[in-house]
Amino acid sequence: MIRTVNLSMKYGKFRAVHDLNLQIEAGSVFGFVGPNGAGKSTTMSILATLLAPTSGQAYVDGYDVIQNPEEVRRLIGYMPDFFGVYDNLTAVEYLDFYAGAYNIPVEKRETLIRDLLELVNLSMKADAYVDTLSRGMKQRLGLARCLIHDPKVLILDEPASGLDPRARIEMKEILKELKGMGKTILISSHILPELAEMCDHIGIIEQGQLIAMAPVDQIAAQVAGHRVLRVKLRSRAEDAQALVQDAKGVQSVTLEGKTDLLIAYTGDEEGQVALLSRLVSNGLPVLAFSEEAGNLEEVFLTVTKGVGS
Numbered sequence: 022m023i024r025t026v027n028l029s030m031k032y033g034k035f036r037a038v039h040d041l042n043l044q045i046e047a048g049s050v051f052g053f054v055g056p057n058g059a060g061k062s063t064t065m066s067i068l069a070t071l072l073a074p075t076s077g078q079a080y081v082d083g084y085d086v087i088q089n090p091e092e093v094r095r096l097i098g099y100m101p102d103f104f105g106v107y108d109n110l111t112a113v114e115y116l117d118f119y120a121g122a123y124n125i126p127v128e129k130r131e132t133l134i135r136d137l138l139e140l141v142n143l144s145m146k147a148d149a150y151v152d153t154l155s156r157g158m159k160q161r162l163g164l165a166r167c168l169i170h171d172p173k174v175l176i177l178d179e180p181a182s183g184l185d186p187r188a189r190i191e192m193k194e195i196l197k198e199l200k201g202m203g204k205t206i207l208i209s210s211h212i213l214p215e216l217a218e219m220c221d222h223i224g225i226i227e228q229g230q231l232i233a234m235a236p237v238d239q240i241a242a243q244v245a246g247h248r249v250l251r252v253k254l255r256s257r258a259e260d261a262q263a264l265v266q267d268a269k270g271v272q273s274v275t276l277e278g279k280t281d282l283l284i285a286y287t288g289d290e291e292g293q294v295a296l297l298s299r300l301v302s303n304g305l306p307v308l309a310f311s312e313e314a315g316n317l318e319e320v321f322l323t324v325t326k327g328v329g330s
């Protein structure tokens with residue numbers, strides 16, 4: 022649904038985005054993560070047709086953002102990282118203003134606006150002035166605004182930034198609902214664990230370059246170069262350690278406490294099954310055998326190495 026090919030953007034001599042190749046499938050929620058200044062907003066502005074790249078291509082649903090900006094604009098809802106709201110409008114008036122900008126017939130607007138406010142949990146604030154809304158509510162109103170023309174694709178630049186945990190959970194729930202409606206969502210943040218909760222795929226960008234891209238449950242493994250398997254035993258953990266440490270795909274085995282083995286593993290699922298069989302057929306009392314979810318905080322720090330601020 023979204024594709025960039027060697028996308029590059031220079032501000033003067035400074036390369037903000039460099040040969041970026043993104044691939045985002047229809048219906049997925051793609052988290053675009055990177056430290057401050059990594060090039061996320063620049064990439065999103067290009068996809069939103071607001072900025073022309075210096076070189077490379079970007080496509081939304083097959084439409085080139087440079088050649089066919091009008092089609093792209095019809096397909097996308099874009100929420101920038103900062104947006105103003107007009108002081109002297111209520112939430113309904115604010116959305117009505119944008120509905121007008123999208124040429125939505127007057128007779129359809131009332132139902133549309135009511136449905137959108139309900140979707141973003143703002144029905145109770147329909148007649149409140151927008152400048153009286155909390156930050157979380159303003160963000161949700163901004164989200165309603167970019168849904169007004171029922172776009173297939175949402176490009177959301179840091180929609181959860183500055184939100185408290187409760188407001189973030191609400192945002193996450195709304196995104197889940199939008200995904201359920203079949204929308205493709207590109208969402209950015211500089212906080213990987215926060216994004217991981219909302220997304221099914223992650224792309225990590227640093228200094229304008231994509232350094233990792235994978236389904237969310239594989240991103241830690243891709244960055245670390247191995248997965249971590251945890252084996253919990255009732256006893257004899259040291260025997261188990263000796264038994265598996267030379268197995269195919271096993272990089273290292275460490276003991277955690279008296280009962281758990283942590284196996285750094287580069288093999289495939291078949292090898293994983295063989296590992297478990299080896300333990301069980303040798304009479305070791307295995308209680309549990311599972312893959313550890315990678316520590317996303319660690320992943321992010323590893324790949325971004327303190328660049329940015």
Ligand SMILES: Nc1ncnc2c1ncn2[C@@H]1O[C@H](COP(=O)(O)OP(=O)(O)OP(=O)(O)O)[C@@H](O)[C@H]1O
Nearest residue numbers: 032037055056057058059060061062063064102211
């Ligand atoms: N109009 C501009 N002129 C010059 N440099 C710019 C301009 N816009 C962005 N940059 C620079 O390009 C780099 C990428 O900025 P961008 O806003 O895309 O990063 P970002 O990943 O969205 O960062 P943040 O998380 O802080 O929003 C930064 O170093 C920034 O200072």
